[in-house]
Amino acid sequence: MKKLLAVFLMFASFFNATSQVIELTPSYGYQFGAKLGYGPNYLKIEDSGQFGITLGIETYSGLMAEFTYINMSSELRLRDVVFAPLETRLADLNIDWFLVGATRYFKQGKVKPFAGAGLGLVVVSPKNENLEIIENRLNSSTKFAFNFKAGVNIMFSEVVGLKLQGDLFFPVNWAGVYVGPGGAGISTGSTVILGGFSGGLVFRIDKN
Numbered sequence: 001m002k003k004l005l006a007v008f009l010m011f012a013s014f015f016n017a018t019s020q021v022i023e024l025t026p027s028y029g030y031q032f033g034a035k036l037g038y039g040p041n042y043l044k045i046e047d048s049g050q051f052g053i054t055l056g057i058e059t060y061s062g063l064m065a066e067f068t069y070i071n072m073s074s075e076l077r078l079r080d081v082v083f084a085p086l087e088t089r090l091a092d093l094n095i096d097w098f099l100v101g102a103t104r105y106f107k108q109g110k111v112k113p114f115a116g117a118g119l120g121l122v123v124v125s126p127k128n129e130n131l132e133i134i135e136n137r138l139n140s141s142t143k144f145a146f147n148f149k150a151g152v153n154i155m156f157s158e159v160v161g162l163k164l165q166g167d168l169f170f171p172v173n174w175a176g177v178y179v180g181p182g183g184a185g186i187s188t189g190s191t192v193i194l195g196g197f198s199g200g201l202v203f204r205i206d207k208n
Contacts, residue, residue: 021058022205025163027051029198031072036192041080045093048074050196052097062105068118070097070169072194076126083133091126091138097169098122099147112153114165119146122171144172153202163202169194 031050036043052070059065072095079087101118122145126138151165171192 020206023054023056023058023064023202024205025054025056025200025202027053027163027165027198027200029167029196031074031194031196033074034192034194041078043090044077044079044087045192045194046075046077048072050198052198056103059102062108064103064105064116066099066101066103066116066118068097068099068101068120070099071095072097078133088133089130090133091129094125094127096123096125097145097147099145101147103149105153110155112155113151114153115148115150117146117148119144121145122169124171146170146172155202155204158206159204161202161204162199164199165197167196167198169196 028049028051031048033045033047035045050070050072052068054066054068056064056066072093074093074095076090076093077087078084078090084090097120099118099120101116101120103114103116105112105114107113121142123140123142125140129138147170148168149165151163153161153163155161171194
């Protein structure tokens with residue numbers, strides 16, 4: 001969290017020096033899970049909540065450059081004909097997304113539809129592993145990631161509004177985990193798509 005705070009402070013000081021319009025959006029939402037198959041078996045990421053914060057700068061009229069942090073706390077489940085014939089909890093997951101991107105507003109006024117995209121990193125940290133299935137702790141992994149989003153801002157005033165949006169998150173080449181009794185093993189080698197919805201208050205600061 002100290003590193004995250006340092007990044008936000010760096011962005012905030014840069015925005016304060018260069019921009020006339022700043023947007024800050026804390027948000028909370030619902031994230032759909034995903035399934036990663038290998039043969040007749042699968043790993044499954046459960047649905048979860050998500051919370052995040054986005055800091056943006058207006059670079060041109062209606063175009064925002066943004067830094068976004070999102071956290072998801074989920075559960076990784078396993079079905080394997082050898083190790084877990086019935087679907088079983090394998091580990092809890094903490095998923096942190098760090099994304100730099102841009103958002104385009106399509107119109108100005110009280111109702112402002114938008115679309116955007118971002119590129120960055122996702123950090124996946126397993127914890128509370130089910131050691132009845134696996135012998136070793138699972139390692140955290142960091143992957144490149146990107147996202148797409150679309151939604152609408154409904155402004156109550158020139159300063160405060162409500163943001164509603166849908167998201168798609170793509171960790172690049174999400175790795176699998178070993179479930180056997182030795183140390184190395186199953187990897188899906190696939191890209192997961194995680195989709196969800198979120199909402200939050202948007203605070204718009206115009207220094208003009």
